[in-house]
Each structure stands twice: as C-alpha cells, then as structure tokens.
Amino acid sequence: MGFSCKAEGISKSHSGRNSLTRRGRMILLVLAGGFLWQMAFSPHLSAFTIIEKKVFKEGPYLFKLEVQVYGTGSSKKIPLRVNSVKVKIKNERASSQTLEVKTVRAYLEPQVFQDLETKGYRVSPGQWVTKYYRLRKGKRPLLGEQGFIHIAFNGFAITFSPKERKFQGPFK
Known part of the structure; x- marks a missing residue:
C-alpha cells in the first residue's frame, strides 16, 4: 500500500514538472519573440x-x-x-x-x-x-x-x- 502511494506521488510530481517546463518554454518563447519584434521595428536601435x-x-x-x-x-x-x-x-x-x-x-x-x-x-x-x-x-x-x-x-x-x-x- 505504501509502495503504490509513492508511485502515485512520483507520477504526479513528474507530470507537474512537464507542465511547468512546458509553460516555461512557452513564456520564454513569447518573451524572445516580443524582444525580437521590438528590435526589428524600433528605428532608434538601428x-x-x-x-x-x-x-x-x-x-x-x-x-x-x-x-x-x-x-x-x-x-x-x-x-x-x-x-x-x-x-x-x-x-x-x-x-x-x-x-x-x-x-x-x-x-x-x-x-x-x-x-x-x-x-x-x-x-x-x-x-x-x-x-x-x-x-x-x-x-x-x-x-x-x-x-x-x-x-x-x-x-x-x-x-x-x-x-x-x-x-x-x-x-x-
């Protein structure tokens, strides 16, 4: 019984990590895209x-x-x-x-x-x-x-x- 609880706990935390890293990647991608967009269209940076x-x-x-x-x-x-x-x-x-x-x-x-x-x-x-x-x-x-x-x-x-x-x- 204790063994199955640990297995469930591990799988839950593992799936939580995947969703966090997926969110982190999306946030990083959006921020990088916004920064590149701003550089491309800002006349004062060229x-x-x-x-x-x-x-x-x-x-x-x-x-x-x-x-x-x-x-x-x-x-x-x-x-x-x-x-x-x-x-x-x-x-x-x-x-x-x-x-x-x-x-x-x-x-x-x-x-x-x-x-x-x-x-x-x-x-x-x-x-x-x-x-x-x-x-x-x-x-x-x-x-x-x-x-x-x-x-x-x-x-x-x-x-x-x-x-x-x-x-x-x-x-x-």
Whole structure:
C-alpha cells in the first residue's frame, strides 16, 4: 500500500514538472519573440556610420581630410539623425604652411546651420588632428535632403554630403 502511494506521488510530481517546463518554454518563447519584434521595428536601435576620405590641394596646402558621421536610424531615409561627427585632418609634409580650421558646421538645409566647432584649430605640416563632436540629445541635427557638413578653413571651405557620400570644394 505504501509502495503504490509513492508511485502515485512520483507520477504526479513528474507530470507537474512537464507542465511547468512546458509553460516555461512557452513564456520564454513569447518573451524572445516580443524582444525580437521590438528590435526589428524600433528605428532608434538601428544605426549608421558614413566614412569618407579624400586628399585636397589648395594653394600652399596639401592635406588629407576624413569625415565620419554617426547616427541612429537608416542612412537611406531623410532626415538623417546625426549623433556625432569626427573630422580627421592630416596636413601633409609637402604643405608649406599651417592649415587653419575656422569652423565646422552641420547645415540642416542650405541656409540653416548648427555650429559644431567655432573656436578653430591649427594643423601643422606633417601633423594629424582628430576632432570628435559628440552631440547632446537636444543638439543632434537632423540633416534634410540637402543637408551637409561644412568645414571652413582660412580662405576656403569644403563641404561633405553624407547622403551622397561626396566632398565638394574647395570653395573660396
């Protein structure tokens, strides 16, 4: 009699475990599916990086310019939500003068801009200078269809269009 009670108790607890593990698996599956669904349809979780570099010759200057634009969302959709911008400049040894950067601006539209750098800085011949502009949430520019990054030097300027991934200039 005692033996049969134990057998019944074992079978009951064993079937209880199966139902718990089955429920646990279902809950885990639903949670994982919900998490993947949220990731797939949340535009703030996707990010883009646009990196372009080019060598420029303007007057006595020969320099390499690299612009990196980081943002959230898709780089194919307008407007581009920019989180940060990195500008790397190498004034080559062939340059006879120090290169002066006056301003770095993000033009949201052709006539509307937001300053990223206004103090300016110098790049001596043979020197690399990297400036990284991490933008606060309230100051992150939304670049429109014609938006671009504008780098003003002493006497000329160069623009970079992240949408087209092209440099334009130097302009006087």
